[in-house]
Amino acid sequence: MSKSLFTDASSRLERALKYVSISDDAIERLKYPKASLSVSIPVRMDNGTLRIFQGYRVRYDDTRGPGKGGVRYHPNVSIDEVQSLAFWMTFKCALLDLPFGGAKGGITLNPKELSKAELERLSRGYIEGIADFIGPDIDILAPDVYTNEMIMGWMMDQYSIIQRKISPAVVTGKPLTMGGSRGRDTATGTGAFHVINSLLPKLDKKPANTTVAVQGFGNAGAVVADLLAKAGYQVVAVSDSQGGIYREKGLDIASIREYKQEHRGITAIYCEGTVCNIVEHEAISNEELLALDVDVLIPAALENQITAENADRVRAKYIFEVANGPTTSEADRILDSKGILVFPDILVNAGGVTVSYFEWVQNRSGLYWRLNEINERLKERMVTEAEKVWSFAQEFDISLRNAAYAQAIARLGEALDAKGTRDYYQNKTRA
Numbered sequence: 448m449s450k451s452l453f454t455d456a457s458s459r460l461e462r463a464l465k466y467v468s469i470s471d472d473a474i475e476r477l478k479y480p481k482a483s484l485s486v487s488i489p490v491r492m493d494n495g496t497l498r499i500f501q502g503y504r505v506r507y508d509d510t511r512g513p514g515k516g517g518v519r520y521h522p523n524v525s526i527d528e529v530q531s532l533a534f535w536m537t538f539k540c541a542l543l544d545l546p547f548g549g550a551k552g553g554i555t556l557n558p559k560e561l562s563k564a565e566l567e568r569l570s571r572g573y574i575e576g577i578a579d580f581i582g583p584d585i586d587i588l589a590p591d592v593y594t595n596e597m598i599m600g601w602m603m604d605q606y607s608i609i610q611r612k613i614s615p616a617v618v619t620g621k622p623l624t625m626g627g628s629r630g631r632d633t634a635t636g637t638g639a640f641h642v643i644n645s646l647l648p649k650l651d652k653k654p655a656n657t658t659v660a661v662q663g664f665g666n667a668g669a670v671v672a673d674l675l676a677k678a679g680y681q682v683v684a685v686s687d688s689q690g691g692i693y694r695e696k697g698l699d700i701a702s703i704r705e706y707k708q709e710h711r712g713i714t715a716i717y718c719e720g721t722v723c724n725i726v727e728h729e730a731i732s733n734e735e736l737l738a739l740d741v742d743v744l745i746p747a748a749l750e751n752q753i754t755a756e757n758a759d760r761v762r763a764k765y766i767f768e769v770a771n772g773p774t775t776s777e778a779d780r781i782l783d784s785k786g787i788l789v790f791p792d793i794l795v796n797a798g799g800v801t802v803s804y805f806e807w808v809q810n811r812s813g814l815y816w817r818l819n820e821i822n823e824r825l826k827e828r829m830v831t832e833a834e835k836v837w838s839f840a841q842e843f844d845i846s847l848r849n850a851a852y853a854q855a856i857a858r859l860g861e862a863l864d865a866k867g868t869r870d871y872y873q874n875k876t877r878a
């Protein structure tokens with residue numbers, strides 16, 4: 448039987464514990480999610496039939512602050528996946544020193560098959576189901592795969608209806624008109640760009656002599672591809688769920704983004720300026736993209752993309768994980784043995800939750816920041832944490848993943864110990 452995603456995810460905790468000292472009590476607590484909720488969501492479909500969807504929310508840990516994390520709409524969503532994503536959020540928020548714990552949610556469905564009205568009923572139904580489990584001081588939602596600011600707006604509105612007061616801070620990634628933050632829509636890709644652009648020079652890589660392949664061309668992948676291309680990197684391949692395109696002398700990312708917004712796929716479409724042509728021989732599969740001979744590989748789609756089965760075929764020198772959990776722990780070992788450096792998800796994709804934190808702060812203070820203020824603060828946080836992870840890894844000669852986890856674990860351990868064991872309550876019950 449194959450390992451569950453959570454078993455694989457939590458092996459990262461076990462490995463990194465060697466490099467940090469925290470109490471046994473804190474270690475025990477970090478091994479388990481604090482609370483999980485599973486809900487059935489009845490939705491009246493446009494054709495009059497009733498469909499029941501399965502939704503989840505997991506709050507993994509809230510020691511350092513309210514739970515925080517996105518909501519995913521995807522056919523593969525399961526409690527195991529949501530729990531793993533909530534686990535990663537916990538370490539990501541601690542690594543970036545955000546005053547949040549980790550949480551995540553999801554609904555099992557293919558949202559591409561639903562009409563806009565059906566999606567709205569589903570999103571509002573999800574909030575009906577989890578309303579008692581979330582809140583601006585309890586657990587705060589955000590976008591993830593196949594959710595967006597429109598859906599976040601519906602969710603915030605539904606929560607406000609239930610609470611009978613406007614509660615913008617329960618959801619981040621909302622439309623600007625509903626209290627969203629400037630820069631949240633591009634934050635994940637922008638944060639990843641800062642990590643890549645600040646760490647590659649340490650490896651003597653300059654944009655013009657660095658080739659890049661990006662798997663996944665959504666909110667995270669398209670933005671990082673665009674920023675890298677604008678900074679002079681050679682982005683030679685991109686893909687979406689249907690497949691990808693490759694061009695040795697580099698792709699025109701801005702025009703591919705434009706094309707993707709109008710049409711659904713990017714397969715075999717090559718755009719230069721405003722002209723797009725279908726060029727069949729440049730089409731590649733996602734498997735082929737992962738095995739391209741490039742300097743930098745950026746998985747920016749789903750988890751479990753680089754596994755024990757294909758890690759041997761990876762030829763990139765550096766992997767920057769924009770997706771959550773794209774590399775399995777077995778693949779990590781193989782990549783390590785091949786000398787491939789993996790820059791971990793909890794660092795590389797933390798720009799999204801960082802600007803979500805800024806949005807939450809703005810919602811609570813009522814004072815809204817300009818885009819350049821947001822972008823400056825984001826850059827400062829991302830570069831600072833990236834440098835710390837890099838130096839820690841260099842100093843102790845350990846992987847960047849272990850270095851990132853060790854720093855996050857140290858912060859979590861300190862917070863858990865500061866709260867004490869809470870044995871007082873248990874003793875009182877027993878008395």
Ligand SMILES: NC(=O)C1=CN([C@@H]2O[C@H](COP(=O)(O)OP(=O)(O)OC[C@H]3O[C@@H](n4cnc5c(N)ncnc54)[C@H](OP(=O)(O)O)[C@@H]3O)[C@@H](O)[C@H]2O)C=CC1
Pocket residue numbers: 590591592593594635662663664665666667668686687688689711712733747748749750769770771796797799800
């Ligand atoms: N949004 C955010 O703020 C954050 C996202 N992340 C992570 O980044 C990753 C991407 O999320 P995000 O960009 O928001 O999601 P989006 O829904 O915006 O985009 C997902 C992209 O991945 C593509 N895709 C889906 N399945 C596959 C596949 N099997 N192979 C290749 N490409 C595929 C989609 O293709 P198509 O367009 O054809 O459907 C789409 O281009 C996820 O792991 C997410 O958890 C991490 C931090 C924050």
Ligand SMILES: O=C(O)CCC(=O)C(=O)O
Pocket residue numbers: 515516517518536539587588589590591619620771796797799800801803
């Ligand atoms: O913005 C957020 O709160 C969380 C984004 C997210 O889901 C993630 O970082 O994986």
